[in-house]
Amino acid sequence: MLDTAMLDATILGAVLASIVAAATTLLLASLGELVAERAGTLNLGVEGMMIVGAAVGYATAYSSGSLLLGTLAAVLAGAMLSLVFAVLAIWLATNQVASGLATTILGLGLAGLIGSSFVGTRVDAAPALAIPGLTDLPVIGPALFGQDAFVYASILLLIAVTWGLARTRAGLVLRAVGENHAAAHALGHPVRRIRTLAVMFGGACAGLAGAHLSLAYTPFWASDMTAGRGWIALALVVFSAWRPLWLLGGAYLFGAVSILQLHVQGFGLGIPAQLLSSLPYLATIAALVVISALKRGQGAPASLGVPFVPDR
Amino acid sequence: MPLRLERQENISTLRLAAAPLVALVVTLIVGAVMFVALGHDPVRAFTIYFIEPLGDPWTLQELVVKACPLLLIGIGLAFCYRANRWNIGAEGQYVAGAVLGSWLALATHGTEAGPWVLPAMLLLGAIGGALWGLIPAFLRVRFGSSEILTSLMLVYVAQYGLDYLVRGPWKDPQGFNFPQSVTFDDVALMPLLFGEGRLHGGVILALVTVVVATFVLGRTLIGFSIELGGSAPRAAAFAGFDEKRVTYGVFAVSGALAGLAGIVEVAGPIGQLQPTISPGYGFTAIIAAMLGRLHPVGILVSSLVLALTYIGGEAAQISMRLPFDVTRVFQGTLLIAILAADVLVRYRIRRVEGASHA
Structure with a gap:
């Protein structure tokens, strides 16, 4: 009797832990995109930057044997690819939707090229870091406090972004640029430089999310391994109504949907596996509909998606 | 950096037409760098990629066959993008059309059904794609949801739906458990243009679409309302054009053309349903639409160029063991x-003297 209870608790703990892991990828990527969008730039290249991060991170970690080096390379790769987008969308004022799509297509191709020689290999996943005292708590201890560095980093990043946007001067300027770039320009703020930095922050975060995917969550390289997570991260930003704390709820909700559908598949209840696999995407659509029906676009930065060209 | 973009007045048509060519040249230069980085002789790579396919009659036919879905989908997307509606889920509409059209092929399989089957399949394919495309349009009009994200999410849903069908109810019972449907009957297959070879009836359909779309977009009130709704929504509203109808219209057209492309591909070169029926035509067609300047004739040319990257990619895969991702890099760079x-x-980039900030 006691044994089954303990077993149940262990399974529950394992499920919770995998939800946390699935949510972390989404949280990292959506935090970065939120910052880019609060500065007024819609970057649809998240999927591409994430998968480039996954590929470069894996390749570097596998070749050097260092997860830290791999992670840094992933962050750098994501930021570099976002710079391509920034040059197009911010400095040449091209259409942001098309530029973001181009970034994603290019990223998917580059990642496939980089990853092709690593198919079938494995690295040791990022180790779990225990927090003394907390990790020993039953059920939630291992789930929440027996995680790898990426999970803790995502929470620290969430706090930093929330605080930074709301409480610092840099955050205020960034928001001003996103709300009214003409006014921010008139006040002497370098609109395009700020947006470029915000987009590059987003790229770095997407790269980090990719590294989490290929170095911790599933420690190997598979082509197209992001499987639309970058797009779901974009949807989460809309879902959060551009408030960082809401990303936490959104990311964990979607993490839960994507993990629980896997477990339901495992039970074999006669529900087609494909229907369950499409649940995260259907849930994304449902979430977008609900949030847009309720808020009707409120909360979006006023200059979002509008290119800034001085005196044009 | 005190640089500024200055609008150029009176740009000659020649300059405008030069942009896609310049883009092609830049892409080739990037490609050369990529081949060198991968340790291949760029001259040999380019020969295999872009020259050899053009010298062989069989591959030339294959080129046209691959351009066909890109052209159909790309023209549909031009309707959307001219209206500033961002349908990026054409891949899903392509699958939805292929599925609905194939339903008839499978329902009439082994019966004495006459030559009406194929036209009815094409119609169903267009309807299936249009219905799938109308979902993001409805969600945008009714709830204000971003059509970019919803149309893309529906790609995954459609692909899983197809996967379910070919592994489940529509699987060929005599197919040794392979995830594929039965091979379509002759009345459900696209006729070959010359009785043999690769060119099929879909090529004619695509060319007719070019003519019709050129006329509709360039010479009718519908085309004008799409264009105006995209470039000056307020002016369009004052002129009495209904924004919602434009949204539904362009999504229905682009969905229908993508669905048509899907069923043409399944009833043509593939001949049966299988889990994967597209090497990403729905996404590549976005590039075709952009590269072709959102003009049907331009998209005709750009579809052929992009089809060449597919053919060259396959050739390079075989003879140089280059991964197919080289093609995606080319396509992304091109866009x-x-x-x-x-x-x-x-625009012209000008240095601005004395500017304190950019």
């Missing part, structure tokens, strides 16, 4: 280059 070239043709 980036065309976006940049477009701006640089219309």
